[in-house]
Amino acid sequence: MNRTVNKQEILQGLSEAVVEMDDQGVVDLCKEVLDKGIDVYTAISEGLTEGMKRAGQLYNEGQYFIPELILCSDVLYTGLDILTPHLRTSKKARKLKMIIGVVEGDVHDIGKNLVKAMFTAGGWEVDDLGSDVKLEVFGDEQKKEKANVVGLSALMTTSMLAIPTAIKILRCSEPVPFILVGGAPLSGQIAKQYQADGYAEDAVKATTVAEELLRDKPD
């Protein structure tokens, strides 16, 4: 009984540590997870992930801004770095996969990095290609990684023009992923015009859009 209470407290503590941007707190709690033999998958999904989701909610409510989300994601990654090596392989294999990158001609990567954090928190395996990514690389990577979703980001009206070309390349890859786009000059209308599958106006909404795409996918 004590162990259960303790476990719940630790999970709650992990979540709080992410929300409160408490780097040392998450290190201490992750060590406790390992010391007490708490299931690592549960610690990630009900602790760290839950915390990042709450941080996202605070962002949506206008209480948190990008500085807070960056620090929350720093804490998330600190926790994941400690716990992930202890995940059992069978649980790793269940992960959905995403490839993400800022398209060629653009180096603005804050939004992309936060999308990556939100997907990582959501249990996805994220293959981050970085920024200023040559368009062919998205197709090559998709052929290798066979991701469920590819996220393309552009922050300028000129680099936005790379997105339809990247989408055409990805449509020729096998398997064809869902393509999610975002970034300041884009809108739902332009995303549709470029034949993307989804558009997210910010990092927090991106995971929801991706989950909806996968949910609505015909068998």
Place this chain on the structure above:
Amino acid sequence: MPLNQGRISSEQRLSLLLNRKPVDRVPFFSFAQGFSTLNTGYSIADYYYNPEKSFYALKATARQYNFADFSLFGYASFGAWEFGGEISWPEGAYSQAPAIKRFPVESEEDVLKLGLPELATAGFIPRFVRFAELHEDSSGYYTLGIEAPFVGAGNLCSVTRLCRWILKKPEIAHKLLQVVTDFKIELIRYLAERFGTEKMIPWVGDATASNVIISPQMFAEFAMPYTKRLHENILSLGYRHIIAHICGEQNRNYPYWAQIPMGDPGIISVSQEVDLEIAMEYFPNDIIMGNITPSIIQAGTAEQIYEEAKKCLEKGKRAKSGYMLAPGCELPAKAPPYNVWTIMRCIDDHGRYD
């Protein structure tokens, strides 16, 4: 259909507006940078790399489209190169502006030992000087993008690092902002001494201070005081006007921007995320400029662009201290020329004052 040039020249119209006199019709500030050099057979990189080509391209394109004769020179990432970082020129197929390859500030220690650059030789500054020299014997106003301290601080250390310091090391963020502000004040003094203050209107943009990135409280603490000090110094040097490009979604920052002196009158460049009426409310004594959505100019139909420009004109013409139609941010470098011409046609149809 040829465009109507109006009863007075573009230059006269702008001069009247800046002197708070009535004008015949709404001027158009093109915000055309790479668009102008592409339009005249050069590359986007030429706009930044070569002041002679840039000067020619801006003048020629303004004449062709009947834009306001008001040349803009600069880029948002200004500051990194000047403090010893590295930039790349926009030479790729999809590049729009110089990008930072290496930030000059990577640690708290770097901030503490940061000194001011040698103005005569640092980074892009010689190009500012050349661009200003070209205007000495030319008509028309010009504006150099010295940018706001907050975006400048992000350009030195990366926006991500600046965000971390705001929360974890605010004293380091303030120290960096002080140095960046000092640099910009020294730069504007240097330009004023060399070229006077009559024809140049300093451009102070701030995209990093958007409420998509920071809270209004963070703006009040980390952006507003430094931009205010910069503007006070600009005006004390004798510049009459400042263009404040309030870039991105900054609705909640407007009460703070309104506490910053802008000149007599200042020019408020309003991004498409902010209603022109909000800007008009906070800046009744300044010229309002904006705010056609750039991505619509790039990807929209001529009808959509015409409608958007018309809506802006209908609101903007009610601004008490004058109005300039303009894109909310840079005119897309590869915008279809017909779409740009459509904006000018809309001014012909709906931009006249009765």
